[in-house]
Amino acid sequence: MWVLLLVFVGLPNHAYTKQPNIVVIVADDLGYQDVGFRGSDILTPNIDRLADEGVILENHIVSSICSPSRASLMTGRYGIRTGFWKGNIKPNEEFGLGLDETLLPEMLKRNGYKTHGVGKWHLGMHTWEHTPPKRGFETWFGMFLGEQGYFSHKKIGRTDLRENYYDLGNLVDNVRSDLKGKYNTYLFTDKSVELVQNHDQTKPFFLYLAYTAPHIPHEVPEEDADRFASHILGKRKNYAAMVSVMDEGVGKIADALTNNGMMENTIIVFTSDNGAYYKSVGSNYPLRGGKSSFLEGGVRGVTFVHSPLLQKSGYTNTNLHHVTDWYATFQKLAGDKPEEGSKAQLPIDGVDIWSSASNDEPCRDEILYELRDPSKRLDSQGSRGLKNVRKYPVQLKTTKMKFRKGDSRDAQEFFVIRWKNWKLLTGSGLEFQGWSPDRGLKEYRNFVNYNKEPHPRSLVSGTFLFDLSTDTREEHNVADSHPDIVNILLEKKQGYLDKVKIVEGRNYSNAGMVDGVWKPWVEL
Template sequence: MTAKPTLAHLALLAAVLFVSASSVSHAERPPNLILIVTDDQGYEDVGFNGCQDIPTPHLDSIAEEGVRFTNGYVSFSVCGPSRAGFITGRYQGRFGFNMNPTLDPSNELAGVPLDEATLAETLRPAGYTSMAVGKWHLGTHPSLRPRQRGFDEFFGFLSGGHQYFPEQLTLQDFSEITKVGQWYRTKLRRNDEIVEIDDYLTDELSDAAADFVDRRHDEPFFLYLAYNAPHTPMQATKKYLDRFKHIEGKKRRTYAAMVSAVDDGVGRVLEKVAEYGIEERTLVVFFSDNGGATSNASSNKPLRGSKGTPFEGGVRVPFAARWTGTFPAGVDYDQPVISLDVFATMVALTGVTPNKPLDGVDLTPYVTGEAQGAPHDQLFWQWGGQTTLATRRGADKLIVGKKRTMLFDLDADLSEADNLADRRKERTEELSADATAWADQMKPTRFPGRLSWPKKD
């Protein structure tokens, strides 16, 4: 992969050539918003991060025609809490969403609390029509589902994972679940109705997303396209598998096929945007919900760790955004950003005031060169009821666990191999105090975990 210019090199040019959203009158039509999220995709597994065996031309186009965030993070290294963070723009620990929740549809606490506004709920007063496509994982209770949380339309499933082939979707809904994991076999929902599908799930989701753009391109829209690929189970059709006969390992070959199906789907959505000539009034953001998992043959190289861990391989993800004519093209932005910033960035374009203070930051002035410096002084994470904390300030990243404390200089040691905690004790103590003070603001988990339901006989 050829080196790209950094934002620092283009800041002056950007200030002259690109118009920031803050200079656009809110009386004008606000931009369309597309958020594309993959599931358990490895940091290295996109072309714009150097992947060699899985072509991702459409995902790459977002970075090539926009901005690649080289230090892009999520707020948790597991699916549900990560989603709760970026859908609200707030650290999910502020409302006790600290693990994947039970999928018990009778539990009204197992999701994003009703007093925490979702992005769709926040955008509604600005005249947006919103659709959620794919994986929800933010509550199965009737009050917590997409249509009750601000989305005008929904096509997808409520759980955290799913079978990909239609013949395997044999359960009507959650009322038929008798064992843990059977939610993978529930039929899909279109709005509030249970529907049959006849195609590979990733393709069904892509078609629904492209159709939404087709139907709503004349009005401000928000599309949240949440693929469950390449999360397990490892399933792909012959069409996609045949593209990767050169990959010897079966699991990696299937993983590649699943990623390729996503990339095709993203291409169809972007083609719709181009077809209607709305590239200059459509902000497109892409990232993975967490790092690649050990179970799906993903690659997080050169990072240490994987999904579920506090290391970079768990929380640093492929991350890019495109807004033709406003964001510079082909630029690397190297300051740390986090998925919480997507909410803040999108809402700032509408003139709507969020109902609570955000932890995310509007990235538009930083990307366009209007604002200098770093969007965040510090980023934070927690796991296991605060038994593990992490924070990053500048290049320094601290991890405080039950048994050991680790300090890494990410500029010099991206793979987190050289623990500096004993050699930089003052810095270690300082960052540890910061992490503890932040964790004290977080709330205990408000619901049981995903394995708690249904109860065993």
């Protein structure tokens, strides 16, 4: 998944005279290498141009899967604080971002912003109070769940595409079954362009656009597969075309901003929330691992900043950044006074990185990738009678355990942290994966001997230390030769453990599937 954040600011170093407008564009499960400026054969001219004219943020870290990255972006808080350390929200799960959290659109709205959301939510829908129009978005066009058919707009046979807005203070829920058959990437682009074109520029503007491309299912109009990816063979062709259609949408939004006189006061930040699936059609080359792994291929986002307001541009920035940092950055740029908010400001983990992104100034030297502790997870209950719900607990018996599709993460206990150039992974149930091939040109099965080596997606136990300054591919475990560094990082664990939010028992219910439509089913 990728995220594009376009922020309109006044002057560098926060000496601005007007509030910034902010646009966040998210692509879903896009590989680290799968853009042109990383040498890919996938056509992304609009993304490439914006990156080439801006600053590439090489060490921008996100979570390894969908919901946790989105939760951190929306709250500025690590998953250990929000409860999203437990992973993605299931379609029928009664869980979401806590109502005590002040989300990014809520924070911006209280500072006078017009707030709009388009695309994918995946942060809770069991109650209306957990849905986008109740979390600060004045309008919403898109889906509440995490996946849908690109033409059917359905998940498990029920429609999940709706338009929400307020009419005289009353929330309107318009399920858009009439759009069946229309490609959702085009729908999301068109709605976003419309919102930019119709914006009243006397007020600051916030748009959150979360594409589902190129997440599975890999569906794309046939004419687009031929138009964008005729040079790519096999299953990767559809995936590549999906990325290119999204890229075309990014270009249309940039054009709309320019034509509406907004681009000169715009900062564009583009990032991925996790890498492409390992052993699939996306490529995270040359990094190790992919989605669901805390190896760099799973968590190093493809990220750049583009703006005429940048003090420096046209280079690669190697400072350490995290997806939580955008909340703190936007909060500062918006001039927010959290002490005056209607809800108490919960502690945030992000830091203001505008000076770092704009002027290459260092801003942080430590990032928590993840911490999981089974003692913080209470038992869940209720029906789990839907597809894609994990049913089988992992049995952690050996240091080389095969990963089965559908396995639960309930038994995992591990700690992953980055400090300066050092990265530590320690514990049990760590998902280790191999390396992506360059541009997906080789089959993954050629990389692993199944008879003599672990499965390419293995749950392992142990302590692993990598020096990312010399070993970006995470090939050499140097834990034994640097026990002092291991101890320094292990001493940080308790401080994070004290912040972990207990994930309480919850229900799974089929009650949200009503008359062929997904709807919130719990009344508060």
